[in-house]
Amino acid sequence: MGTAGQLIVRRYRLLRALGQGRTGLVWEGHDTLLDRPVAIREVLLPPNLSETARLRLVQRISREARQAERLHHPHIAAVYDVGEEGDTPFVVTELVPSRSLDGVVSGDGPLPPAEAARITRTVLSALTHAHAAGVRHGDVRPANVLLAHDGRVLLADFGMTVPATDPAFTRDPVPGGPPAGRGTETYLAPERAAGGPRTAAADLWSLGATLHLAVTGTPPPGQGPLEEVPGELRAVLTGLLAREPRRRIDAETADRLLAEIEPPSPPPPVRRGLSRARLVTGIAAAVLVACAVGGWAVGGWAGLRPGGENRAGAGAVASLTASAPASPLASxxxxxxxxxxxxxxxxxxxxxxxxxxxxxxxxxxxxxxxxxxxxxxxxxxxxxxxxxxxxxxxxxxxxxxxxxxxxxxxxxxxxxxxxxxxxxxxxxxxxxxxxxxxxxxxxxxxxxxxxxxxxxxxxxxxxxxxxxxxxxxxxxxxxxxxxxxxxxxxxxxxxxxxxxxxxxxxx
Missing domain, CATH: 3.40.1000.10 (Mog1/PsbP, alpha/beta/alpha sandwich)
Structure with a gap:
């Protein structure tokens, strides 16, 4: 097991453990080559594996992580690298300050239907991109939907299907992690639970199960009507959670149904008529424009330059601000x-x-x-x-x-x-x-x-x-x-x- 301060594959430094699950530890780390923060998943292989079984697992983890590295999408938590230190695989991903969807629902309660539809549609766009690239997620669930502190919605853990679903990990859970049989299995499509392969349709069933938890606080029932689901979401959830893959709605249909529920996007901000040439006529002019448009100099260009107040003149900034019409945007x-x-x-x-x-x-x-x-x-x-x-x-x-x-x-x-x-x-x-x-x-x-x-x-x-x-x-x-x-x-x-x-x- 890794320790804080340890350097992995001569590049990634482990800083602090962020959490432990059935498949190992997640660390906050630092990429010493590119000087950036990263998340590092230390995959703790089950004990008592034969050497052949260990090599098989490591090769599958490495292969899936390399496939996930190809994905570049604004709503996918990026996979950066994969490597081994000793006999332990490490998967390096984007570090996302966030709350998971299941954590939000557990702490704050189920989401309003429109908000849940917006989040689900965003995750669907990430899945559609991955499916088009030939990559299946295989472990879509609320714990892997991240609501980032900067407002983004991301789907995480691409390339981690092997440790999440391999029977070896199910039989031998990591000490201190959640017991086997909880989490991943709840959100597996019926055909996947029966041993079937990962498919795009299976990912969509898991997305529907994730949406069910978002609006009800519970995973979907094994069978029977979706009585707890809000009426406006019943059609899309019924279609996504069809037990037979051939009866399940496709991504395009799901997106259309979710779009009907998702609130309309706010109109883009009005950019008032200033030509590019007028924006480079000097710092003082930029401050004046900012005051006229927004009422506060920092909302324009001068406040973005280090020391911009000094170069334009502190007195000039105060004078121009005072001469602008009073605005609630500023004060x-x-x-x-x-x-x-x-x-x-x-x-x-x-x-x-x-x-x-x-x-x-x-x-x-x-x-x-x-x-x-x-x-x-x-x-x-x-x-x-x-x-x-x-x-x-x-x-x-x-x-x-x-x-x-x-x-x-x-x-x-x-x-x-x-x-x-x-x-x-x-x-x-x-x-x-x-x-x-x-x-x-x-x-x-x-x-x-x-x-x-x-x-x-x-x-x-x-x-x-x-x-x-x-x-x-x-x-x-x-x-x-x-x-x-x-x-x-x-x-x-x-x-x-x-x-x-x-x-x-x-x-």
């Missing part, structure tokens, strides 16, 4: 560059934090740091305000689409939600998007330090580079927003994703 008061009292708000002093993963941020001095498995947060002394950074090795993220999905996930858990902005912005690090909103949580959350009945104000930025996705989140009680806003402007302008060179002083 809850009529003085967007000041506090609620009308006095200029003072920016908090900042200090540098450089992550082991290579990103760098200017953060408020005196705030308490919290290192979580997938993120780093700084919290004010009174616990009300927080700044959180999450950086993953996800490539090709569409920032605006990711935030749009995150908004749909937030809505059921919020009341008095008010969107202030959700739009793409131009940044020097790569495609970016900003989402600003106020909301009142329906319930208190000790984990997130949210109090019931308190209105909060949040600004979230997603930055997509060629190798990483960064999510910056600033949250504060709405009553404190104006006071903290100048600090937020500076913090966002200073952030540097991994491997982008030096940055200016945060002071």
């Amino acid at each position: 809850s008061s009529a003085t967007p560059s000041g506090s609620a009292s009308g006095q200029p708000a003072r920016r908090l002093k900042l200090k540098w934090h450089t992550s082991d993963a290579g990103w760098r941020a200017g953060v408020p001095r005196g705030w308490t740091r919290e290192d979580l498995p997938y993120s780093t947060s700084w919290r004010s002394l009174d616990g009300g305000a927080a700044f959180t950074v999450e950086v993953t090795g996800q490539r090709g993220t569409d920032p605006l689409a990711a935030l749009g999905e995150a908004e749909e996930i937030l809505r059921p858990d919020a009341r008095t939600y008010r969107k202030l902005r959700l739009r793409a912005v131009t940044g020097e690090h790569g495609p970016s998007a900003d989402w600003e909103f106020t909301w009142t949580p329906r319930r208190a959350s000790a984990r997130d330090h949210l109090a019931k009945g308190v209105e909060y104000h949040q600004y979230r930025r997603v930055i997509s580079t060629g190798t990483t996705t960064s999510v910056l989140t600033w949250t504060a009680p709405a009553a404190d927003w104006d006071t903290l806003r100048p600090t937020l402007v500076r913090v966002l302008s200073l952030f540097q994703p991994p491997s982008l060179g030096a940055t200016p002083s945060p002071a």
Whole structure:
């Protein structure tokens, strides 16, 4: 069994164990060659295997993982590599800060039909892509549907069918993991449970079983009517869960039925008429345009440049902001560059934090740091305000689409939600998007330090580079927003994703 700090195949370092199941351990790891975070599955082979049986299993695991490496889709958790250290196989995949679908249902209850349809249709798009490439998943279940913290929905564990379903693992569960007979078997199509091969139709049955749990909280019954299923989902679930593969609906039919239930996508943000030439006429002009469109300079171009406030002139930024029409996008008061009292708000002093993963941020001095498995947060002394950074090795993220999905996930858990902005912005690090909103949580959350009945104000930025996705989140009680806003402007302008060179002083 691996240990924290161990280097696997001279490249991947094990950092901390994230969980243990019947087939082994999942580690948070670091790719020392590409300098990026990864997830590493240590496949613990059943004891007492003959050498021939062990070689057979290792070869099958390696072959399936190599097939999964070919898949590149925005809703598939990428498989990066597979290798052996000693006699143990390791499968290296994308690290996705997320909650699994079964965890969400277990903790928060069944999903509304429209939300469940949206998630299922997204997973279906991933399966359709894999099937077209000749790859079958073989282990579609709620534990492998990930609702990422940045709003994405991903299907994970491609290439892991062997340890998930091989009889050797069923007979000899890993000590400390879940007992055999739970989990995977519940979501296997009837023909697969009877020993049949992996097929696209079998994956679709498993997807239907996953949807059943999402909307009812329980797996589908072995036989009989789907009495607990909401009426609008009964047709698609009846079609997906047909016991005979030839009677099962295909992916195209399932997608059409789910599309009828899924809520319509919000219209794309209106990009007001500015030509490319006008955007390069200078920093001051860019700030003025940003104020006219959004009411807040950081929503445009100047605030995205490290030190942009200094180069444009702090006085110029304040003057231009004050001259723009008052906008709820910038502040809850009529003085967007000041506090609620009308006095200029003072920016908090900042200090540098450089992550082991290579990103760098200017953060408020005196705030308490919290290192979580997938993120780093700084919290004010009174616990009300927080700044959180999450950086993953996800490539090709569409920032605006990711935030749009995150908004749909937030809505059921919020009341008095008010969107202030959700739009793409131009940044020097790569495609970016900003989402600003106020909301009142329906319930208190000790984990997130949210109090019931308190209105909060949040600004979230997603930055997509060629190798990483960064999510910056600033949250504060709405009553404190104006006071903290100048600090937020500076913090966002200073952030540097991994491997982008030096940055200016945060002071």
